[in-house]
Structures are given as structure tokens and as C-alpha cells.
Amino acid sequence: MSETFSCPGDAPAYALGALDDAELAAFTRHLRACSVCREEVESFEALVHVLPMSVPQYQAPRGLRRAVMAEVRADARTRRAAARPPVTARTPLTRPSLPGFRAGWVGAAVAVVLVLAVITVGLTAGGTRHIGARMYAASVGSGEVILSRSDNQLVVHHLAPLGPGRTYEVWLKRATGSPQPTSVLFNVSASGDGAVDLPSGLGGVTEVMVTQEPAGGTARPTSQPVLITHLS
Amino acid sequence: MDLVRDGDTRAFEVIFDRHGNVAFSLAYRMCGRRALAEDIVQEAFTSLWRSGARYDRTRGSVRSWVLSAVHNRAIDAFRRDSIREGKNVPDDGLTERLEGPTRTAEEVERRDEARRVREALGALPGDQRKVIELAYFGGFSHSEIAELLGLPAGTVKGRMRLGLAKLKVALTDPVSL
Incomplete structure (x- = not known):
């Protein structure tokens, strides 16, 4: 069964996050019905996920780690408190x-x-x-x-x-x-x-x-x- | 990840230690400001912490999960503040480039992967590399790129497709590794 007769060919732009809102909505609908485009998107997304490796690598500031973990621990405390009967x-x-x-x-x-x-x-x-x-x-x-x-x-x-x-x-x-x-x-x-x-x-x-x-x-x-x- | 799902903050700390540098590097590349990059990474990691239960290993590695969150947060920041300064990143005090001697097999593997990705991207024709970088690192839509470069939108989409197809070949062809 052919599913590609109306393929818009937007998989690359979709994987790069470069579709305009209306196109994104339309292509998202298309993906639900088109296994060919879904496979293409998966293939391109795997590539896009390695693009960050191409940028100059920096050491994350020490303060950033502290800030993240302080927020995480505070959230963990909030969750524990929220687990009690509301x-x-x-x-x-x-x-x-x-x-x-x-x-x-x-x-x-x-x-x-x-x-x-x-x-x-x-x-x-x-x-x-x-x-x-x-x-x-x-x-x-x-x-x-x-x-x-x-x-x-x-x-x-x-x-x-x-x-x-x-x-x-x-x-x-x-x-x-x-x-x-x-x-x-x-x-x-x-x-x-x-x-x-x-x-x-x-x-x-x-x-x-x-x-x-x-x-x-x-x-x-x-x-x-x-x-x-x-x-x- | 199972421990993170159960609310283990120490397990999450390990995730930050493994992926915090590349996450920060991506955010800094995209926004070009150290303070904003820190905000983006902090938002992304706290979001990941809260959504840990929704991590699906069949949809990608933890690193992909982390970097997707950072990328999405940076795009949100672009849309919110109209900030797009990632093309020429000013080095406002970032001196701790990760260029020291490698220490672990994992680091060796990551640096080798980074080298292969850089080389593959660098080997693309300039017009194809540009549209991919504007889209992914700059957060521009294809129509915005078309306007920036004075090109038909179809040409921009075509260059994206050609560029990604060549990247795929370069990164999967054993001869090129």
C-alpha cells in the first residue's frame, strides 16, 4: 500500500526543528499516517542528535552544577512533602x-x-x-x-x-x-x-x-x- | 534512570556530571551568552529531573534526551527574548575549554565521535552546512532562513535534505570513520 503519494518531504526540516507552526501541525498529522516519513524522521533525528558534538566543548561552570542540584534537592523535598495527604x-x-x-x-x-x-x-x-x-x-x-x-x-x-x-x-x-x-x-x-x-x-x-x-x-x-x- | 525515576538525587547528579559539559556547550553555542546558557541548562536539567519517569530508552540515549531538552529550552529562549547570537559566540570568560589530556576510554570515545561529527559537518558544501547550522543552532525556521539568505523556501529545504543525507553517509560509512 502506497503511503507516499502526498508526502510533503518535510522530514529533514522537521528533524531540525525548522518547520513553521502550520507546517509542523500538518506534517505531524501526516506522520501519523505515513510510515515512510516516520522512518525518515527517525533516521534524520538520529543525525541531529549528534550535532551538539560538533561544537567547542566547555567545562560547565561549577556554580551551575550547584544551582541545578540545589533545585533538584529542593524539588525532591517538595515531592516528599506533597506525597503526604493533601x-x-x-x-x-x-x-x-x-x-x-x-x-x-x-x-x-x-x-x-x-x-x-x-x-x-x-x-x-x-x-x-x-x-x-x-x-x-x-x-x-x-x-x-x-x-x-x-x-x-x-x-x-x-x-x-x-x-x-x-x-x-x-x-x-x-x-x-x-x-x-x-x-x-x-x-x-x-x-x-x-x-x-x-x-x-x-x-x-x-x-x-x-x-x-x-x-x-x-x-x-x-x-x-x-x-x-x-x-x- | 530507574533510580532517577524513583527520585534519587544522587543518580541525577551522575547524569549531570556525565552530560553537563556537552549540555552547557550546546546552550552556549546556541545563545552566545554564558549567563543565559547557564539558565537554559538549569531549566533543562530541572525539567528532566521532574520528567524522569517519562524517559523512554527506546527513543534514544540519555545524552540525546538531555541535549534535546537543552535544545528545546534554547529555542524557547529565542522565541521569548528574540535572542539569536549563536552564530559568532563571544567568549565572555569561558576559558575552561575541554582540551586537556584525555583520561578515560569513555572520554577518548566521545572526543573521537566529536571529531568525526565536526569533520563530517565541515566536509559539507558551505550552502548545505549553513542552512543546517542556522536551523539547529540558530533556531531559525526554513522560511526565516530563506528570507535571510534570499532563497526560495524549497531551495532551503532541499539543501537541508542533501546536507543531512551526506552527513548520514559520512557518519555511517566505515570508510570515513
């Missing part, structure tokens, strides 16, 4: 408005929307600050946003694990404009837990959204958000 408050709210998203979203059938309000104030020993985060979900779920000096994290629990070909994608929305895609794609564990780093530059970002998208992500949301975190 004390959270669940408050049902109305469905949020979704300015900037496709009109199709608004008309889509909506399941029960739950809002988990997690309000934790204070600084941990590692300097990590838990701010008030409001999470919306189309199914039972929970989560929180954790901000620290060096990075920002989204932690979710009890979301639906996604099957092959699907991924959760994180979007950032500012006061004006439509949600912007990020490179943050993730899935959750069998128990529905997940933790991802958010881009560090959240200045001006008012909402962090998560949608279910095709593997590889998309340039524009194609489904309703399952989570919305209001930062402001």
Missing part, C-alpha cells in the same frame, strides 16, 4: 469564558467542569512559592502552579492518561491576543499524575492552559482546554 479545597465554578480560542470550542459539548482552587501561601526552604492557582478540568482532576526563582512548574493529578498519538499541550495567554503554543508537551502517568516545567518568562501571562492535542502538538488549539490556570 489538604485542598474543591469549589465548583461556572464554565470559564475562552477568549481567543476557536469558536468551535464554545459550541462543543461540555462535561462537568470542576475547578480546583489551591491556595497555598508561603516560602519553602528551597525558595519555592506556591501561589493561588485555579484549575479547570473537564473531568475530575486537580493541580497547582509552583513558581520559583529559577523556574515555574505545573503539577497535575488525576487527569486522563492519553493514548498513542495524543499529548497534552501547554498554552500561554496574555491579556490580549490568542493563546500561544509552547514546546511543553506531556502525558500523565497511569494514575493521572504529571509535572512539567513551564517557560520561565511568564511576564504578562495571565493564563496557562492545557489542551489535548495530536502527538507533536499543534500551532492552534484544536480542542477545549482541560485545565486553565489563572496567574493574575
